[in-house]
Amino acid sequence: EAGVAQSPRYKIIEKRQSVAFWCNPISGHATLYWYQQILGQGPKLLIQFQNNGVVDDSQLPKDRFSAERLKGVDSTLKIQPAKLEDSAVYLCASSLKPPIGGNEQFFGPGTRLTVL
Amino acid sequence: AQSVTQLGSHVSVSEGALVLLRCNYSSSVPPYLFWYVQYPNQGLQLLLKYTSAATLVKGINGFEAEFKKSETSFHLTKPSAHMSDAAEYFCAVSSAFSGGYNKLIFGAGTRLAVHP
Numbered sequence: 001e002a003g004v005a006q007s008p009r010y011k012i013i014e015k016r017q018s019v020a021f022w023c024n025p026i027s028g029h030a031t032l033y034w035y036q037q038i039l040g041q042g043p044k045l046l047i048q049f050q051n052n053g054v055v056d057d058s059q060l061p062k063d064r065f066s067a068e069r070l071k072g073v074d075s076t077l078k079i080q081p082a083k084l085e086d087s088a089v090y091l092c093a094s095s096l097k098p099p100i101g102g103n104e105q106f107f108g109p110g111t112r113l114t115v116l
Numbered sequence: 117a118q119s120v121t122q123l124g125s126h127v128s129v130s131e132g133a134l135v136l137l138r139c140n141y142s143s144s145v146p147p148y149l150f151w152y153v154q155y156p157n158q159g160l161q162l163l164l165k166y167t168s169a170a171t172l173v174k175g176i177n178g179f180e181a182e183f184k185k186s187e188t189s190f191h192l193t194k195p196s197a198h199m200s201d202a203a204e205y206f207c208a209v210s211s212a213f214s215g216g217y218n219k220l221i222f223g224a225g226t227r228l229a230v231h232p
Contacts, residue, residue: 004159040125042206042222043160055217091159099217101210102148102167107159 004108025094118211122223139207148210
């Protein structure tokens with residue numbers, strides 16, 4: 001079974017530029033998550049989708065971050081414009097079941113973003 | 117609100133020695149608790165999870181964790197460390213939010229070093 005795919009793996013941009021990350025979840029997984037992991041910290045949930053609907057985006061900085069999952073499969077996370085503090089690893093995860101209880105999430109390898 | 121505290125950002129052990137990584141949680145309801153491992157340049161992999169069944173949970177790679185409600189702890193142990201255990205370990209609690217869904221709240225992580 002193929003895992004969660006993410007691209008690109010690394011991205012370097014200058015502040016105020018735009019950037020987009022792509023995620024393809026495990027086949028059949030209805031729930032998709034985007035996390036931000038700043039160096040030295042644990043992952044922080046940015047947004048989670050159930051199929052193509054948003055169930056939680058309370059920690060997404062909506063003035064600069066956006067995410068979509070148009071067909072309920074793959075997803076794109078965008079930052080426009082980027083700030084220095086956006087430098088982090090962006091992790092995508094997916095789960096077969098809705099995000100309840102002890103549901104297991106499967107993580108992709110992440111995209112490491114450096115903002116100069 | 118739920119939260120997780122991992123005591124010790126860095127732990128170093130000798131190969132063959134006991135591994136003990138500490139995690140304390142705060143939760144107003146019976147929690148779901150997880151341990152994830154992250155190897156360099158990879159995503160997170162689930163080691164084990166507690167979902168209110170047995171208090172002693174066995175996971176992959178010889179790791180286990182014990183849920184202690186009275187101490188609000190979920191410490192991770194392995195009797196004998198191997199060089200391949202060197203990685204970063206994250207404790208997480210599943211936190212309920214509006215709409216009946218949960219989200220994972222991660223601790224800051226503990227980096228485990230194993231020396232010969």
